[in-house]
Amino acid sequence: MAVSAPVSIPVSPSSLPAKGAPQSLSGLGPFLSPYRLQIGLAALFLVLAAVTTLVFPMALRSLIDGGLVSTDKGAQTMALRNHFLELFAVAVALGLFSAARFYTVSWLGERVTADLRNAVYARVLRQSPAFFESTQTGEVLSRLTADTTLVQTVVGSSLSMGLRNAVMGVGALAMLVWTNPYVMVQVLGILVLVVLPSMWFGRRVRKLSRASQDRVADSSAIAAEVLNAIPVVQSYTAEGREATRFDASTNAAFRTAVRRTKARSVLVAFIIIATSAALLWGLYQGTQAVLHGDITAGHLGQTVVYVIILASAAAVLGEVYGDLLRAAGATERLMELLHAQSAIVSPSHPVAAPVPPAGSAIAFEAITFHYPSRPDTPALRDFTLRVAPGETVALVGSSGAGKSTVFQLLLRYYDPQSGRLLLDGVPLASLALEALRHRVGLVPQDAVIFSSSAFENIRYGRPEATADEVHAAARAAYAHDFLSALPEGYDTFLGERGVRLSGGQRQRIAIARAILKNPPLLLLDEATSALDAESERMVQAALETAMQGRTTVVIAHRLATVQKADRIIVMDHGGIVEQGTHATLVAQGGVYARLAALQFAA
Incomplete structure (x- = not known):
């Protein structure tokens, strides 16, 4: 039949x-x-x-x-x-x-x-x-x-x-x-x-x-x-x-x-x-x-x-x-x-906003947000932040300060209880979910590798990409050499959750996936945390190249990786306590200066 x-x-x-x-x-x-x-x-x-x-x-x-x-x-x-x-x-x-x-x-x-x-x-x-x-x-x-x-x-x-x-x-x-x-x-x-x-x-x-x-x-x-x-x-x-x-x-x-x-x-x-x-x-x-x-x-x-x-x-x-x-x-x-209803759905009449050529503009306007499982504890409170197109902004602060929540809201995994969040001047809730997430590239701290070949893992970011484009993205993420050395090259099966790779190799594949997607907004959640010193230098250089021409928001735990950011946002208990360049914040002698002194002294 x-x-x-x-x-x-x-x-x-x-x-x-x-x-x-x-x-x-x-x-x-x-x-x-x-x-x-x-x-x-x-x-x-x-x-x-x-x-x-x-x-x-x-x-x-x-x-x-x-x-x-x-x-x-x-x-x-x-x-x-x-x-x-x-x-x-x-x-x-x-x-x-x-x-x-x-x-x-x-x-x-x-x-x-x-x-x-x-x-x-x-x-x-x-x-x-x-x-x-x-x-x-x-x-x-x-x-x-x-x-x-x-x-x-x-x-x-x-x-x-x-x-x-x-x-x-x-x-x-x-x-x-x-x-x-x-x-x-x-x-x-x-x-x-x-x-x-x-x-x-x-x-x-x-x-x-x-x-x-x-x-x-x-x-x-x-x-x-x-x-x-x-x-x-x-x-x-x-x-x-x-x-x-x-x-x-x-x-x-x-x-x-x-x-x-x-x-x-x-x-x-x-x-x-x-x-x-x-x-x-x-x-x-x-x-x-x-x-x-x-x-x-x-x-x-x-x-x-x-x-x-x-x-x-x-x-x-x-x-x-x-x-x-x-x-x-x-x-x-x-x-x-x-019949389960998702809390986040695309609008019935989405706004078709053009993709900006030089990176997206972000605006958080008095955002307050509680996770559904923690309704009495705000993850963000009266959070206001504007990021210009092409700007690189780093979010730093202790665990639980709200850094990851910023990413969750930008990807519209959740909607805030109050305030507005705009992307290129358009409220996130007015954009189709697929269109919104096509504009965003995410490199998580714990790299996700699927049970397929290295080639398909990189092309996951853009399924229609050619082999040359995949190889170019791998080179930009300094992954080409070790992928070529695998038994079957790019066609090597990586095992469930990438068990055949080291942590640094998995992270570079995730970075190559985001580079191939080529979004106007790039979100990096401590993308170099799993790398050794030599690989970190290579990937950091690749990321700096990838950041050009797009807006980048970085969550950083190691302050050495964000010294070149255009602006550093210091967060604590869901709010912004300081912001500025690395040199400016160190000179202020505040929260960031104390964090920097502890890390660099160590």
Whole structure:
């Protein structure tokens, strides 16, 4: 089957069902609707397979009454042969229809799961950092894997089995009511009494299913956190402690799963026993009718098979109901991610501001900002700063002074609670997020290296860049020599998070990435902190070249790296306490002079 383009899901939090409600599965509707043709084919093959199964007891009755009771042996042999051919034809039709149903339903399950996983992942990627302050990465990964697998099981298997058995069960019940109306009306009344308590008990199973999935997500979150910090864990010989912590988490998940399994087992046992009791009552009445001569042996055989079909359908539906309850919990968790609203969004009518040729102008006007996780502690308070196009400004101060917050606001990871932030005279909130971030190049203190080649890591800053442009950026960052010396040169795979490189090499690749992007505003978060003295001199020279013609804001902990800055901003407790050139601030004998005296003396 042809693969359709990924679906785009409209977000409407008001459309979310109440937590724990069986209507949670309705959240899959937008993912199913693009595949109406496949759903129609699956439904057609499902009905044909179910109808073929229901025809079998009628063929069996014909065999018993028409092929076994004849006194003429020749006629009996021919009749038996014809009846068996009819039964074989029914079996062939059942096999073909079942295979077609299995393929279409399995394809649908795989496709819907892929679309759902893609949509959730794309939604998470667009969340602001505030989202990740309260949501662990491991939990997101658990939802993308374990929860989508549950949904796939339901859409690609359980739902189809449930519908098929529902059709067969209803058909068998209808045939039984038609052939034995008085007895089967009694049985139907008993079945209604079975369904009502089953639905009530199913609510507990659904709640335990969601709790079980939450505990699995907790384990995934612990594993993701520890595996990303494995060098630190091993350096502190904490492997045993972390294994114990993970063991406690998995045991908690196991205990919750056991409670869910117990509840589901009781539910399944109740459905099977109660349904079988009702159907055996109907079968007993049928045998009494044969003994009294009211129906034939073939009629009884037909009744027996329909009873078996109905009992089997009831048992399968009990299992499917449990799967649906688990999938409802998984769907709820996925819908929570899919409908999560980012605190930072592009304006509906963004301003199209031209990119300045000589660097961007920045203006912080009386900015006050609190992080969502620390609402009582301002990261910036009444912060006012103007940076001219092409100017290089360094931010210095102790940890927690607000330096990194300036970068967070410039990239619009957060919006300030009060004040205005302008870029080239345009409020940041009026610019499209993509356009804003295209104007900014960031070199973080902890260089990020992706699990790909060195070439692709540098070109991450501008995916359309040519090989010559990538090489030129690497040369400017003094990375060309060591990259060329790698076993496969620029095409060498760097390993997860760049584990095959030194800290200085990773930093130079990050600098090359920013140089290749060529933005009008460059943000350097202590970009040379991971370099040795010789590499620092090379990279510092490269950065000075890269800074020409653009505005640069530098966060500096080592004051020796910012002595040539046009202006140094000294921050403390979210505000500016001093500003000026290196020489001016040293002469003032204030905060900066004391920091400089300590560092240079050391």
